[in-house]
Amino acid sequence: MTAIGFEHHDHAACVHSGTAVAAEYCAQQGLQFTAQRRRVLEILLEEHRALGAYDILDRLREEGLGAQPPVAYRALDFLTSHGFAHKIERLNAFIACAHMGQRHAPAFLICRDCGAVAEAYADPLQGDLGRAARDAGFSVERAVIEVEGLCPHCQESPAK
Amino acid sequence: MTAIGFEHHDHAACVHSGTAVAAEYCAQQGLQFTAQRRRVLEILLEEHRALGAYDILDRLREEGLGAQPPVAYRALDFLTSHGFAHKIERLNAFIACAHMGQRHAPAFLICRDCGAVAEAYADPLQGDLGRAARDAGFSVERAVIEVEGLCPHCQESPAK
DNA sequence: TGATAATTGTAATACTATAACATATCAACC
DNA sequence: GGTTGATATGTTATAGTATTACAATTATCA
Numbered sequence: 001m002t003a004i005g006f007e008h009h010d011h012a013a014c015v016h017s018g019t020a021v022a023a024e025y026c027a028q029q030g031l032q033f034t035a036q037r038r039r040v041l042e043i044l045l046e047e048h049r050a051l052g053a054y055d056i057l058d059r060l061r062e063e064g065l066g067a068q069p070p071v072a073y074r075a076l077d078f079l080t081s082h083g084f085a086h087k088i089e090r091l092n093a094f095i096a097c098a099h100m101g102q103r104h105a106p107a108f109l110i111c112r113d114c115g116a117v118a119e120a121y122a123d124p125l126q127g128d129l130g131r132a133a134r135d136a137g138f139s140v141e142r143a144v145i146e147v148e149g150l151c152p153h154c155q156e157s158p159a160k
Numbered sequence: 161m162t163a164i165g166f167e168h169h170d171h172a173a174c175v176h177s178g179t180a181v182a183a184e185y186c187a188q189q190g191l192q193f194t195a196q197r198r199r200v201l202e203i204l205l206e207e208h209r210a211l212g213a214y215d216i217l218d219r220l221r222e223e224g225l226g227a228q229p230p231v232a233y234r235a236l237d238f239l240t241s242h243g244f245a246h247k248i249e250r251l252n253a254f255i256a257c258a259h260m261g262q263r264h265a266p267a268f269l270i271c272r273d274c275g276a277v278a279e280a281y282a283d284p285l286q287g288d289l290g291r292a293a294r295d296a297g298f299s300v301e302r303a304v305i306e307v308e309g310l311c312p313h314c315q316e317s318p319a320k
Numbered sequence: 321t322g323a324t325a326a327t328t329g330t331a332a333t334a335c336t337a338t339a340a341c342a343t344a345t346c347a348a349c350c
Numbered sequence: 351g352g353t354t355g356a357t358a359t360g361t362t363a364t365a366g367t368a369t370t371a372c373a374a375t376t377a378t379c380a
Contacts, residue, residue, distance in 0.1 A: 006296055006297075006298070089249040089250050089304065089306070090249050090304050107288070107289050107292065109292070109293060109296060109298045109300075111298075112301070118296055118298070120288075120289065120292035120293070120296070121288060121292065122287065122288040122289040122292065123287075123288055124307055126287050126288060127282065127283075127286050127287035127288075128267070128280075128281060128282040128283055128286060128287075129267050129280065129282040129305060129307065132267065132269070132280035132281065132282065133269060133280070133307060133309070136165075136166055136269060136278055136280070136311075136312070137166070137311075137312035137315075138166070138269045138271075138278070138307070138309055138310070138311055138312065139309045139310045139315055140269075140307050140308075140309040141272070141308055141309040141310070142307070142308045142309070143305070143306070143307045143308070144249065144250050144304060144305070144306040144307075144308070145289060145303070145304070145305050145306075146249070146303070146304040146305075147284055147289065147293060147298070147300050147302070147303045147304075148300075148301055148302045148303070148304075149293070149298055149299045149300040149301040149302070150298070150299045150301070151296075151297075151298055152296070152297035152298065155297075155299055
């Protein structure tokens with residue numbers, strides 16, 4: 001599995017397929033894929049970058065889909081808890097999942113110059129980290145793995 | 161290098177040696193290890209857990225060392241930028257460095273039950289993550305690696 | 321249809337962090 | 351020792367992120 005996020009691609013297609021996968025999963029699991037939740041996922045897929053909860057809230061407000069912070073946070077909680085989106089802790093921001101429907105332990109590559117975020121995969125139980133956890137007798141449930149640096153494009157021509 | 165944080169040990173000793181290492185390093189580098197900065201590091205070493213900036217600010221206030229948020233944030237910026245403390249992004253909190261004076265890429269094991277945090281080491285350039293970064297042409301400068309789960313103690317007798 | 325659970329609307333507030341600018345202190349040089 | 355420029359501190363105000371609490375509505379299913 002390779003990182004997704006720095007190369008160009010067909011946005012419309014990933015918005016469509018992303019929401020379709022989420023809708024399908026919700027139908028199977030008896031989850032309500034409501035208009036608000038769907039719209040927030042669409043916004044994340046359309047923007048294809050990490051957005052703050054208040055950026056999303058602004059969009060919802062414009063569209064008359066909700067005006068108060070809990071509206072955005074609830075939808076984001078739903079999406080993140082079911083793996084349709086992820087929170088980037090380093091940025092206090094959210095991004096649509098790039099591997100929708102696949103079980104995965106996400107890791108993120110964050111460009112400090114242009115802000116682009118790519119989603120990769122990294123098993124937290126492998127390598128140094130897994131060894132340290134086992135040595136400490138720590139049972140791993142979830143991992144936040146976020147790497148900062150420069151994306152290929154910004155190494156050549158800095159955005160700022 | 162093994163994780164430090166879940167086992168008991170001599171606090172007074174680590175407060176003393178931690179500040180000594182920081183003081184020595186600052187002297188060598190021509191950095192000002194001021195009373196405020198020293199005190200914040202001492203507080204972090206004494207508590208030996210992740211503290212929010214405002215927890216620290218409360219302590220400083222009690223001691224008459226500063227009453228406004230920038231006081232705490234500035235000291236924490238100094239300490240984190242020189243490796244004497246680390247920010248735990250997942251918790252929006254700060255913890256004293258457990259490997260003071262050693263060059264290292266820290267990783268953290270966070271117990272979701274009791275809140276204890278252990279510091280481990282994990283080279284972000286190894287394993288899946290390093291491979292994904294290289295494949296994407298991404299140059300890594302810094303990594304946030306924070307694992308959540310249960311510490312050995314809370315696996316046996318949950319704190320909550 | 322009625323009971324129950326899940327979702328949404330809304331106001332208020334808590335928590336986290338920074339900008340901006342004035343004052344004070346330090347370090348280095350004359 | 352005093353001047354100067356850089357660094358650090360004091361303080362006010364504000365920006366940005368997130369949650370609590372409770373009322374109203376909508377969905378689900380017996």
